[in-house]
Amino acid sequence: MINKLKSQFSSLKREIQREKENIKCYNITNSINCQNCFFCDSCNSCYKITHSQYLENCMELSHSINTQNSTNSAYLKYCDNCHKSKHLIYCENCYNCIHCIASIGLKNKEYCIFNEQYSKEDYFKKLKELGDN
Numbered sequence: 001m002i003n004k005l006k007s008q009f010s011s012l013k014r015e016i017q018r019e020k021e022n023i024k025c026y027n028i029t030n031s032i033n034c035q036n037c038f039f040c041d042s043c044n045s046c047y048k049i050t051h052s053q054y055l056e057n058c059m060e061l062s063h064s065i066n067t068q069n070s071t072n073s074a075y076l077k078y079c080d081n082c083h084k085s086k087h088l089i090y091c092e093n094c095y096n097c098i099h100c101i102a103s104i105g106l107k108n109k110e111y112c113i114f115n116e117q118y119s120k121e122d123y124f125k126k127l128k129e130l131g132d133n
Helices: 001-020 120-130
Strands: 026-029 037-039 047-056 060-063 066-068 069-079 086-091 098-101 109-112
Touching: 066 069, 098 120, 109 120
Parallel strands: 026 037, 037 047, 047 060, 047 066, 060 069, 069 086, 086 098, 098 109
Antiparallel strands: none
């Protein structure tokens, strides 16, 4: 019984410590060193994040998942070092891009897959071929 009590106490202690490290956050879980974040899970060292999970070192992101070192963006999935962008999947080092997949080092681009630019219509056709809705 003592071991179980010790274990539960240690868990409670860790949880309270985590809450103290997050400042002005609401409804976040498993997150550390976050500030002004809302409805997030498993974020680390983030600022002004909402409706996101598994982020690290990000600022001003929303509706994103598994992303790191990115800022001022929305709907990023599995991205690294992307800024002022929307609707990116598996992208790195992209700036001011919209609707790009598996691209690296793009700037001011739209509708790219593997760094190849498509028309809006062809982009969404290609997405269907790849099996993404």
